[in-house]
Amino acid sequence: MTAAQDTDTRLRLAMFAHLDRLGAKYPDGIPSAVINDFIFDGVQTRLIVQPGIRKPAQLSAALTIRTAYTPPGAAAPYDDQFGPDGRLRYKWRGTDPAHADNRALREAMVRRSPLAYFVPVSKGVYQAIYPVFLVEEDPEAHEFAVDLNENTDEPPEQEETPLERRYARRLTSQRLHQIMFRPKVLRAYETRCALCRLGHASLLDAAHILPDHHQRGEPIVPNGLTMCKIHHAAYDANIIGIRPDRVVEVREDILAEVDGPMLRHGLQEMHGTTLFLPRSQRDRPDPSRLEERYEQFRSAA
Template identity: 75%
Template sequence: MGGSGDLDAQLRAAMFAHLARVSAAHPDGVPSDVINSFRFADAPMRLIVQPGIRKPAQLDAALTIRTTWTPPGAAAPYADEVGPDGSLRYKWRGTDPNHPDNRALREAMRRQAPLAYFYPVARGVYQAIYPVYLVDEDQSAHEFGVDLGQYPNDEDDSAETPLDRRYTRRLTLQRLHQVLFRPKVLRAYESRCALCRLRHAPLLDAAHILPDHHPHGEPVVPNGLAMCKIHHAAYDADIIGIRPDRVVEVRQDILTEIDGPMLRHGLQEMHGAKMFLPRSGRDHPDPERLEERYVQFRAA
């Protein structure tokens, strides 16, 4: 038993290290073939499989789960969604509680084993979210509850009130949205800075137009802008602003400042430029959010 447990722990640790490497190299989402390039004990091991629950033969508990990509406007084959209590729900394989995949999920929940969750940002492209834990099962709804992050401590959980649990579940959902925000924004902008068109994804951020704490600061693409790290910092510092018509302005004192080539080419020459827009209109920055943020810039 001890050897089996050691193997399980070693495999999961190796998988998480692999996912950390490939996620850093693909901040706009990792292609499935890159995820499946994982090797353990010098042997290849696929992490993404059909239909979505992966339990290698040498393990008793599930290792990874995956949500199927659904094109915009199409019906999802599996309703991996948010439950009435605000938690993330992951559907069984079919409706048989004794299906091997469902037993593997149940065993992962019993052991409190950390899994990797692959959430699609495009067809064949995923955001790897890890570690995640299966924390409860609703057999009548054929689904498990998923928590993103540390497994709840039994002692702490016993002291929680229903309000505490609802708040914790809401935080789980918020974390999911935040994790998906960057790859979705970078993919919408074709992994280029909306201002200078820099195409190196590791040097790009997903900037919020309105911040997290704002009532309309949701982590959604219309509230996001793909920006290189220099322009993101300048935007947050109100050195540059973007008008509702998507034209860039540079603060007046910066325009008249004399410094090196970075200031001249990186900031001053942005003044009056039209920002780069996503191909899809549904991903364009929201003009009302831009206007509110621009008012803040003008007041700075």
């Protein structure tokens, strides 16, 4: 191994260890300033830069890629999306194949170098997905294919069918959206339980209104509610229901029970209360999903 290869390997391993620590500390999104507080060989090394492709001077291949944060209603500067093969498409820097950033991406692809991919949760806050690999380049579309899956070492033994490619696309898209579901839901609800307003992140879940296996159970904020663990469990067990008008109901047999303070204050007093809602209309729970889930609660009751 040459000195340059050794530096490349050590830097990437150090970066992943750095992101492991930050991910444990900031499970719902890492501030960019904290991500960039990365020291390698005694030197601070930025991992997130404008416009989004990072190649430190001591490397020849790209180290990280980033999708820019787009405020609601604004047009994204780069249209990163999923291709028919199920892989994320990451746009070149501009349209010049010889641009230094594009050469750095190409070098990472040729070397099969693992990168970190930063996806915005909100302005200046990211989820880190790693390792990811650049596996193909489309010069006509000015983009690279990014593999977010686990199995990146071996090519398929035979060409995939269109159905298999669509399935792979769905799995990859689901993986990315599931990673982003919790931080986006908790940020929309200001890290508070939508029922009791508890504000301790470690005690909160991002609950689905309609479950994963449902046709409309997508991991998107309008299908999510921030709930503390007791209310999440009660919701899943149909002890608590939420009407389409966002009023909470508690099952009649639970209301009639006599027990300790958790039952009284934690469940029974929720009956008739109204959900704490996100400030943004677009993040608020979808009434049609609430209605369908409420009918399930009514049937169970």
